[in-house]
Amino acid sequence: MPNSTRNRASTGNSAKKNSEKKTTVTPSPERRRELLSTAAEVFAAQGYNATTVRRIADEAGMLAGSLYYHFDSKESMVDEILSTFLNELWAGYDEVLGAGLGPRETVEALVTESFREIDRHRAAVAIYQKESQHLSTQPRFGYLTESRGRFERAWLGALERGVAEGVFRADLDIRLAYRFLRDTVWVAASWYRPGGLHSPEEIARQYLSMVLDGITPREEQARRDRTQRKTQRQTQRP
Template identity: 70%
Template structure:
């Protein structure tokens, strides 16, 4: 490899790394201050650069939020699809999906907070239409899975699937507000303790 090509590749890699660092900073600012209250200048200040320098990497705060949220959702759905393709029974699928949810929070905590707090009004913009699509897909996945669990005899038939779905959704993803990466428990350990509490409540008496 020629020195010129090596230098060019090194510069490109550094640019990619810097872009990722700026996105991480932007995600943290959006999560802490709210999307509407955040300006490009605030993100630049948090990153320790001039506002104009940020435009070298992103054309607007919308493009930053778009990349943060779409990256998080792509990663989450890739993990979910692997679980759904594994041909597990309903109980095993619930366990695996909850574990992957906590792993997503571990990897994308700020993005999850942004999604929870901002997705409703962002989804009204054509650029963020995929947020509503993801929400519908998420609800359909869980309702179908819970209904299958009842048919398999794994889950109690007297509980409403919609209420269970909402309980699981809210109690899992609210963890993004208190979860700290590198804390006393790993994402997997938190998931196991959560599942120990939840599954005993929804499982059939003799699954």
């Protein structure tokens, strides 16, 4: 819970000290969630900055000003969208990480969990992908940077252990591998549509199959191992 976006509390632009009595407006949480859902959809489709508050209100069937009965600001809308998503995501991740799995199984579980989150929060994930870098400069969104760090530690840890135990290749740059894993998983949010041909689990399985075993068939791999030694010597020796 990185932010306390209850009720109205004006981010304090100016000309208004907190000498006012507690405003007694209490918007219903269900309505909030409804509005946040449509807002997330528009943000994901148009981009945060390109989305006007009037457009969101339009989509929700009301006028721009009415949104401010439920929310402090446009900013606090993305804030709530992103933070609730990340909270749920880390709940799932922490469960995986605490299960005491082996490195390969950890990676498999993390990937599968990620695709499940995309299935449930595809709009939020898309927003996270596009705007997180830009938003995380503001102190309000510091938890984005923090989350990035936790990602890195979790993935890199599993990869390093895997290399140590011999279940992952040792000849690859582990940080490169981490970035590829991380990015490819999350960009799926840009094309994934829930209720499509593939379930999140099926996508995870295919994705893991590619990343773990490669897109080259075994026979072809073996054949190449036999015939390509010389060329490898030419390019790889310093």
